Amino acid sequence: MDFELGEEQKMIVEAASDIAKDFGPEYWREKDRNHEFPEGFWKALVEAGFTGIVIPEEYGGGGMGMFEMVLAMETLASEGCGLAGEWFLCLTSVFGGLTIVKHGNEGQKQKYLPKIAKGSEFCLALTEADAGTNTLNTRTMAVKDGDGYVINGQKMFISGADRAKGMVLLARTTPLEKAEKRTLGLSLFVVDLPDPAVEVVPIEKHGIHYSETAEVFISDLRVSEESLLGERGKGWYLVLDTLNPERMSFSAAACGIGLLAIGKAVEYAKERRVFAAPIGSHQAVQFPLAEAKAKIEAARLLNYEAAWLYDKGKRCGAEANMAKVAAVEAGTEAVYHAMQTFGGYGYAVEYDVERWWREVNLIRLAPVTQQMALAFIGEHVLGLPKSY
Numbered sequence: 182m183d184f185e186l187g188e189e190q191k192m193i194v195e196a197a198s199d200i201a202k203d204f205g206p207e208y209w210r211e212k213d214r215n216h217e218f219p220e221g222f223w224k225a226l227v228e229a230g231f232t233g234i235v236i237p238e239e240y241g242g243g244g245m246g247m248f249e250m251v252l253a254m255e256t257l258a259s260e261g262c263g264l265a266g267e268w269f270l271c272l273t274s275v276f277g278g279l280t281i282v283k284h285g286n287e288g289q290k291q292k293y294l295p296k297i298a299k300g301s302e303f304c305l306a307l308t309e310a311d312a313g314t315n316t317l318n319t320r321t322m323a324v325k326d327g328d329g330y331v332i333n334g335q336k337m338f339i340s341g342a343d344r345a346k347g348m349v350l351l352a353r354t355t356p357l358e359k360a361e362k363r364t365l366g367l368s369l370f371v372v373d374l375p376d377p378a379v380e381v382v383p384i385e386k387h388g389i390h391y392s393e394t395a396e397v398f399i400s401d402l403r404v405s406e407e408s409l410l411g412e413r414g415k416g417w418y419l420v421l422d423t424l425n426p427e428r429m430s431f432s433a434a435a436c437g438i439g440l441l442a443i444g445k446a447v448e449y450a451k452e453r454r455v456f457a458a459p460i461g462s463h464q465a466v467q468f469p470l471a472e473a474k475a476k477i478e479a480a481r482l483l484n485y486e487a488a489w490l491y492d493k494g495k496r497c498g499a500e501a502n503m504a505k506v507a508a509v510e511a512g513t514e515a516v517y518h519a520m521q522t523f524g525g526y527g528y529a530v531e532y533d534v535e536r537w538w539r540e541v542n543l544i545r546l547a548p549v550t551q552q553m554a555l556a557f558i559g560e561h562v563l564g565l566p567k568s569y
């Protein structure tokens with residue numbers, strides 16, 4: 182694998198870095214405090230073509246892949262935006278864009294991809310309160326009705342649903358009890374929003390206050406046959422395809438946030454003196470930051486490998502899950518030690534580390550918990566018996 186970046190990739194990194202400079206920590210502090218959607222930032226991402234990175238050129242995108250997306254997300258995070266860049270790009274471009282690129286028919290591609298490239302927002306609705314991690318227990322039902330479907334159900338923790346113009350939705354087309362296999366009878370739909378049959382109720386949460394995550398109630402939502410993505414009943418296998426790029430996205434964010442926090446902590450540790458020497462000269466301050474840096478750099482490489490494999494159409498589940506575990510551990514460790522470096526100031530909103538702490542901790546829980554990523558590695562990489 183050749184890690185030297187090509188011209189286009191260097192341009193992505195440069196463009197991401199320029200955007201991040203225009204929307205630094207002060208901007209995010211304010212958006213987070215005021216629970217305000219970052220309109221200016223989103224506009225900048227769209228105008229720079231970031232929402233179209235993974236969309237083929239014939240649909241108005243950049244025709245690149247997850248490797249470039251990971252570079253963009255990581256740079257946006259490490260240069261000052263924290264989780265925000267990854268969050269919005271993942272919702273629209275990975276959940277919406279990449280799913281349709283991979284599984285949409287020509288009509289769906291023509292309808293949605295040019296809009297996504299121009300920043301039409303998307304969300305992904307998989308999680309349900311009673312199913313949780315066990316997505317196969319999805320209860321939302323899509324019942325065939327004439328030349329379409331009627332959908333009823335309830336989704337939990339759906340990020341961006343309040344603003345999205347499109348939602349990729351997982352529903353059962355065969356009830357679990359009647360399905361030939363647990364993995365069959367699930368179908369994936371692409372739904373236009375807003376729709377009076379879809380009620381979006383935001384959930385108050387710990388961080389990322391500049392974007393909503395919501396409970397979604399679906400009551401007699403009518404969709405046409407053209408809304409079905411891929412083959413009816415095979416939706417689970419389509420979803421699996423989206424989960425790896427989702428992991429890569431969040432790993433990029435964890436590494437980026439970690440690097441951002443280390444950068445700020447190092448700056449501070451060089452200046453801050455409480456005894457004779459700057460605090461950064463004490464091994465107890467310096468070594469944890471050095472260790473976190475080493476772990477982040479290792480996680481980054483693994484994540485690049487996962488993205489590279491994905492773009493080549495190769496199996497990447499092992500790398501994507503291992504990168505996710507490593508990136509989350511390294512990223513949270515970095516922010517934790519950055520907070521310690523700042524002492525009491527690490528707890529003050531003004532120094533931003535507490536916000537990054539709230540952001541990076543999400544990645545331990547979502548899109549997949551550390552435990553479930555470890556379960557994947559245990560079973561599929563180590564060949565141990567399934568643990569659940």
Ligand SMILES: Cc1cc2nc3c(=O)[nH]c(=O)nc-3n(C[C@H](O)[C@H](O)[C@H](O)COP(=O)(O)OP(=O)(O)OC[C@H]3O[C@@H](n4cnc5c(N)ncnc54)[C@H](O)[C@@H]3O)c2cc1C
Nearest residue numbers: 305306307308313314338339340394547548550552553569
């Ligand atoms: C801010 C936020 C945004 C989100 N955005 C989205 C979104 O846009 N779309 C979407 O569909 N979902 C979204 N989610 C949902 C997220 O993916 C789930 O919360 C996550 O997958 C865990 O599901 P759960 O919360 O029901 O936990 P549970 O499944 O109830 O798990 C609880 C705990 O038990 C552990 N556990 C469960 N089973 C096992 C097992 N077999 N072995 C070991 N440990 C186990 C889990 O690892 C976890 O620690 C979001 C969540 C949050 C918090």
